[in-house]
Amino acid sequence: MLKIKDNVDLKELEKFGFMKDSHCSNKILPDYDYCYDFLRIDIYNKKIFISSGVDEVNGDEEIIKLYDLIKSDLVEKVE
Numbered sequence: 001m002l003k004i005k006d007n008v009d010l011k012e013l014e015k016f017g018f019m020k021d022s023h024c025s026n027k028i029l030p031d032y033d034y035c036y037d038f039l040r041i042d043i044y045n046k047k048i049f050i051s052s053g054v055d056e057v058n059g060d061e062e063i064i065k066l067y068d069l070i071k072s073d074l075v076e077k078v079e
Contacts, residue, residue, distance in 0.1 A: 001078050002066075004046040008074050013041065016068055030065050038062050048075065 004010070013028060018041065021027040028041040038051040039062040043065050047068075048064065 002048040002075050003004065003078050004041060004048065004069070004074055005076050006046065008046075010041070010043065010046070012074070013069075016072075018065075026041060039065060047078075 004013070008018075010028060017030050018028045020043075021029050021040070026043045028043060030039055032043050041047070042049065048066070050066070066075075
C-alpha cells in the first residue's frame with residue numbers, strides 16, 4: 001500500500017491540488033470541477049486509495065497527481 005510519509009504535513013498537499021472533502025471529514029481529494037472518489041488520502045493514517053474503476057473523464061489526472069507526489073518524495077510504500 002502507498003501512503004503519505006509521516007513527516008509530511010497534509011497542508012503541503014494543497015500545492016498539488018488536493019483539498020479536504022466537504023462531504024467526508026477524513027478524506028483529502030484532488031480538486032477537480034467534478035470530483036469522484038478515484039484518488040483519495042485518508043487524513044488519519046495518510047494511506048492513499050486508488051479506485052480500480054475505469055474513468056475516461058479524469059483518469060489521467062489521478063495518475064499524474066500520484067506521480068507528482070511520488071517524484072516529490074512524499075509517498076512511501078508500506079505493508
